[in-house]
Amino acid sequence: MSEQIASGFVDWFQSQHGNLDSAKVGIVQFPGHGRGAVALQDIPEDYTLFTIPRDLTLSTRTCSLPSLMGQAWKEHGLHEGWAGLILCMMWEESRGADSKWSGYLATLPNTFDTPMFWGPEDLNELQGTAVNRTDLFPAEKHSQYFSLERYHLMGSRILSRSFTVEQWKGEHPEGDDAHDDDDEAADTSAMDVDPEEAPGSSAAEPTESAPVDGSDGPEELQVEADDEDSDDEDHEDPADVAMVPMADMLNARFESENAKLFYEERELKMVSTKPIKAGEQIWNTYGDPPNSDLLRRYGHVDLVPLNPPLSGLGNPGDVVEVRADLIVSVASKKVKYDLKERVDWWLEEADDDVFVLRTDCELAEELVSFVRLLLLPKDEWEKAAQKSKLPKPKLDKDVLAIAVDVLEKRLKEYSTTLEEDEALLAPERIGELSLNKRHAVIVRLGEKRILRGTLKDVRVKLIASAGTSRKRGREEEKGGKGKKARK
Structure with missing residues (x-):
């Protein structure tokens, strides 16, 4: 990401009511790691680096496409897996400046080093290792925005950068034509708050989301649902998978985490988990996956x-x-x-x-x-x-x-x-x-x-x-x- 694009992204983020402490946190290029966040000043432990309004996360819950498509959304199975979110991202990108997330989508990578994009010769090196609506999808935009290549690209963006952002207790789904009973919706979306954290705030833990092409899913965050039905405990709502502007700017490295994303009722916030010296990179690492997973999901390895x-x-x-x-x-x-x-x-x-x-x-x-x-x-x-x-x-x-x-x-x-x-x-x-x-x-x-x-x-x-x-x-x-x- 060039300095000009990074500056434009920060301006967009703040115009959408995101709050970044730009005196302490900068977005820069890191050799071998791409863009990332750096501490511009010494940062103490438990310091809020930035906050993100919940409605600024991009998911099938916040995008209006599901509502516009109506019943066809479920008829085509777009409420399951990642297909719905991928289509939302493609549609929002096709809207250009009319999209609320235009400033964010412009910063996302257009190339990936993940094996999905490798040729046969490179793949051999890994041997042995582990709905069409013309009113919504104009024909003249198909080749540029709705091709199979763009579909794979959006899928890779989700795989490498998305988070799981579950509904807050009492929050109603947006963009869903079939609304359930209010009380029932509130009960099934309740989230347990870690008693060690401040009231009204929950630290998120890593989980796996529904895969694309059989992959395991992205590195993301989860807060357990307070659901007594054991059959639903392991069910992951695809609407919870979200792109989180600013949060996905942070890189990851083995045993290097110094910041973590926390949930609150109306916003998410990234908080430092240990002191960070000026000039040090800010890392948001959940778990320490093997290089085989890092390559498949993110296109890089740790040494x-x-x-x-x-x-x-x-x-x-x-x-x-x-x-x-x-x-x-x-x-x-x-x-x-x-x-x-x-x-x-x-x-x-x-x-x-x-x-x-x-x-x-x-x-x-x-x-x-x-x-x-x-x-x-x-x-x-x-x-x-x-x-x-x-x-x-x-x-x-x-x-x-x-x-x-x-x-x-x-x-x-x-x-x-x-x-x-x-x-x-x-x-x-x-x-x-x-x-x-x-x-x-x-x-x-x-x-x-x-x-x-x-x-x-x-x-x-x-x-x-x-x-x-x-x-x-x-x-x-x-x-x-x-x-x-x-x-």
Whole structure:
């Protein structure tokens, strides 16, 4: 974002009754991070950086398009998922200066580095990783504002920048032709207030929203709904997904959060959570996702010092997924019975078909339990199934041997080796890589380091286990000879 656009955005924001302390907070460009917020002066803890009127958030609840379309909005399923919000953003952008959010939409990115926009060659680098109304949508605007490319663009904007802004207790939906009973609407939209916070204010927590093209959703905020119906507890209202001007200007980085968005009845406000020195960037980070998620959702990756047992630069939040079918394929070669019944039982009882390895390089307990289930003798398997009791995650040499084969096989799913990726990222070669390829290499290298570290740990334990078994065998043999001698 250029300095002129940033200045225009701040002017627009304040003209729409947003309040920014421009003496302390500035919007600038950060190399490698794009635009972001910076502290212009020292900022104390618990200081309000800016406030945003609720009606300035852009959602299907605040946009007038749903009301204009009437019953057709629901007939076309636009009240579910992200399609409605994407269409609202496209429509508002097509209105130009007539749109309340024109000053905001003009600042949003028009290009993304997320894999949705990558070509086949770049995508291969990630191998192995985790309604038409002419009165509202004039034909002459279709190619510029309502193309599939713009649809994907709006979806990516939501994926990378949106927040979940739930209704305040007693607030009525806007732009919805089917209004429910007032009291019922108030009850189902009530929000719990954290007792540790000031009355009338709630700190928001991260959640996942309805996905676009199967993605997990954006990094955003949630305050739990006070709804006694357990069937609705996990239901997320698509109308809660909103674009929040100014709040989405803040960048994110691993364990760097120093500001958080808070809800109040008529506005949202960004508040510092720790002192921020002049010149420091203001970060709004919710959770510390792995690089695979950062790339898919935001188009960037984190590189910070790793914690032991790993070393170098990477993302301490990285993970590797190991599919259950990979484990089954290895275990099936070690046993003489069919594993289908056991796998079906596991999926019914545990519902885990993917196991996650983290940067601590320890085998996940669920993975160990699953391997033990596959290896149980027939009588023990029947007892476990009868009692609906999962095997304890106990490591032994048989489990460790299976784990070694699984990890080695998982490493072979990548198109390159760990050493080849490290060579690609060497200072003398990294400049030769495109941005997309550099990101892909960083993602897969982080995963390979976890796999290699876990494999090293498992091999050490397997050797120790084999040594213990041999020692026990010799002791038993000596004991047996002693008994014969005494006879």
